[in-house]
């Protein structure tokens with residue numbers, strides 16, 4: 070942690086209290102003048118810090134900004150989110166995460182931005198990522214799993230996001246196979262998993278998560294108005310993005326550690342419990358064919374099982390799904 074993060078952590082540990090300059094300088098291992106300079110920097114970052122002679126400093130308001138210091142202060146994880154690279158504006162967080170991973174960024178590194186000018190979905194589709202309204206982030210993980218199992222990480226991520234939404238907002242949330250999070254019949258979050266591997270060895274995965282947090286109806290362009298929603302629209306309350314990310318990191322890590330030790334079974338169960346897809350009549354467009362049938366569940370590897378009109382079960386690894 071750098072000095073700003075240590076100061077923020079100290080404020081968090083004693084919410085609403087004054088902390089003397091002396092105490093902060095001891096906690097940070099720097100002079101009182103250095104503490105004052107860092108407080109000034111926090112103010113420039115949008116923090117309102119009250120300073121009272123003889124009493125010290127007190128944090129009044131933290132901005133809703135996705136800074137590394139904010140996210141890492143009070144983060145209850147071992148690895149996920151313990152390294153945060155935060156930008157104001159990027160084309161897309163995905164290539165930046167690939168770059169960081171190729172240079173050796175640790176597992177759990179998060180790359181995020183307030184605005185993406187060229188956010189991307191699957192198959193080159195665009196992802197609308199306006200400033201300050203969403204969570205646009207890419208997570209680097211380095212699981213020691215064989216290549217064919219990597220799609221399971223998308224399902225695991227969807228479960229982690231769905232559980233986080235439920236815990237943070239209480240909203241009824243569903244997962245549409247393979248990578249969409251829905252509330253009602255509208256998409257609130259999309260997941261894009263990208264892979265870097267050699268022969269059968271996974272070097273790393275970059276999991277892109279795009280979540281509409283505080284968007285209002287007018288933030289969506291016409292083509293998304295009928296199909297997209299945000300947590301704020303659904304709950305009527307603004308979302309605290311920092312605490313959402315912290316909780317997501319914790320839940321993701323818990324799911325991920327369990328998965329690495331005990332396998333896919335629990336993710337499969339939780340995914341099915343949240344599924345929007347299972348039981349529905351679907352039309353699937355795979356690379357090689359079009360298929361119609363009822364989605365009946367996941368197999369033990371996470372592959373979608375679809376039963377056609379003749380009662381035959383088809384296993385679908387990857388496809389676009391229409392309902």
Ligand code: BT5
Pocket residue numbers: 160161162163185187188189190191192194195196197198204205206207248249256257258259260261277278279280281293296297298
């Ligand atoms: C996805 O693709 O849903 C994956 C989205 C991943 C976005 C994250 S943000 C952080 C990271 N950096 C990136 O550049 N990307 C990742 P797909 O299933 O292909 O869905 C794309 C479709 O969703 C588009 O064609 C639109 O119809 C719709 N869409 C676009 N923006 C949306 C939004 N903000 N909310 C809801 N739907 C949207």
